[in-house]
Amino acid sequence: MPMSNSAVQKLGKRLELPEAVSEDDLTLLEDLLVDYSELLTSARGDIDELCDIVEWPLGVTHRLKTTDTLIQKLQRAKARGSSTNLARIQDIAGIRVSGRLTLTEQDRLADLVVERFERQGHKCSIKDRREDPMVGYRALHVIISLSGRYVEVQIRTVGQDLWANVFERMADIFGRGIRYGEPPEYGGKAVTDIIASMEKFSATLYGLEMDVAASVISGREREASLARLDSVLVALREILQDIEDVKGRSVT
Known part of the structure; x- marks a missing residue:
């Protein structure tokens, strides 16, 4: 039988404490993730079907947070003084859809996802991180x-996805906390300046994406409008490759 939300919340309260996690609680967390995995597989099937019928070419991936990642998330929140309810965490199971979309098409795709799942009786909400970004995300x-x-x-969008991939690799090197506005674990001010530059890059990209969306609405050809983003996407791919090279050298 699946754990109740109150039991999940109590488990999270125990996991957020800095002392060693008990074997019993680790087993409970693993069982909880099995439940999430089954839901994720079901939802992924619906998303795949939806992406097959829309006109835009889209890539779909999915992932489930690991026990280590979840425990770190809970303990990091506790250390910041903002305890997190494990039962209310929304990104334990995640599906990512990305493609060469305008912002208007991105809105439309989100609406289609909501329509599909609400028809099945599920509640949905939309969180727009475009106007209210998290450290540039x-x-x-x-x-x-x-x-x-x-x-x-x-x-x-492709640009948002590339930017996120770059920042994710940076977090692998300089500390996962930079994704939440925490200072880097390594590199000091030099890395802080890079993070600020990435936030500015994100704002510039978003401005271009808004211009492209307005151009398509006004009647300009879609592909010609999207092509205006290509030079920015090339720059992001080059940055990502540079970071991968740095990671590769640090491993070897």
């Missing part, structure tokens, strides 16, 4: 409530 998230658990569908 921009995307459109659809949060689906399934059997008292959440599956998060991240919908990204």
Whole structure:
């Protein structure tokens, strides 16, 4: 029988404490993730079907947070003085949809996801990270409530996806906390300046994406408008490759 939300919340309270996690609680967390995995597989099937019928070419991936990642998330929140309810975490199970979309098409795709799952009786909400970015991260998230658990569908343009991948690699090197506005674990001011530059890059990209969306609405050809983003996308791919090279050298 699946754990109740109150039991999940109590488990989270125990996991957020800095002392060693007990074997019993680790087993409970693993069982909880099995429940999420089943919901994620079901939701992924619906998203795949939806992406097959729309006119835009889209890539779809999914992932489930690991026990280590979840424990770190809970303990990091506790250390910041903002305890997190494990039962209310919305991104334990995630699906990512990305493609060569305009912002208007991104909105439309989010609406289609909501329509599909609400027809099945599930509650959905949309979190717009484009106007309210998290340390430069921009995307459109659809949060689906399934059997008292959440599956998060991240919908990204190509530019948003590339930017996020670059910043994710930076977090691998300089500390996962930079994704939440925490200072880097390594590199000091030099890395802080890079993070600020990435935030500015994100704002510039978003401005271009808004211009492209307005151009398409006004009647200009879609592909010609989207091509205006190509030089920015090339720059992001080059940055990502540079970071991968740095990671590769640090490993070897």
